[in-house]
Structure formats: C-alpha cells, structure tokens
Amino acid sequence: MDFKNYADLVFKLYGDRVKHWITFNEPYSFCQRGYAVGAFAPGRCSKFLGCAAGDSGREPYIAAHNLLLAHAVAVKVYRDNYQVN
Secondary structure (H helix, E strand, C coil), rough: HHHHHHHHHHHHHHHCCCCCCCCCCCHHHHHHHHHHHHCCCCCCHHHCCCCCCCCCCCCCHHHHHHHHHHHHHHHHHHHHHHCCC
16 A cells, blocks of 8 residues: 555656656565575575575565565556556
8 A cells, every 4th residue: 555655646746757667676686685595685585595584485476476566556556547548
C-alpha cells in the first residue's frame, strides 16, 4: 500500500514532465546481492556464506516476489489513472 501511494503521488506530481517510467532500477542486483550473498543492504545471506542472519535459498525469491507485486500495483495505478490512450 505504501508503494502504491508513493507511485500515485509521483505520477501526479511529475507525470506532465516524465515521458518514460520505471519502478525499480536493477532489481536483480538488490534481490540477489542483498538477500543471497549479503553484499548489499540489508546484508542477509546464509551463515555458511558469512552472514549473521538470512537464508540464501529463500529470501532472494521472497524479495523478488514482493518487488514484482509492488511493480504490478504501480503499473495498475498508472494505467487506471494517468495513461493517455
């Protein structure tokens, strides 16, 4: 819900000046490096990879799943309220 509200606000404030929109930049990087190997924030990975907490086998997929849901919500907001046909 927070990302939906954020996207709606950004579309409303900047929609007249932005021609092409993206929701997330380099999603693979922050899902894989943040939740599989721990190199990016939040620095989570499995203990055998040297992190204090995390599960490299599950968490990157959970993060990517939620990222896709947020992207879909933002696209729907744009298409329903701001896209000129």
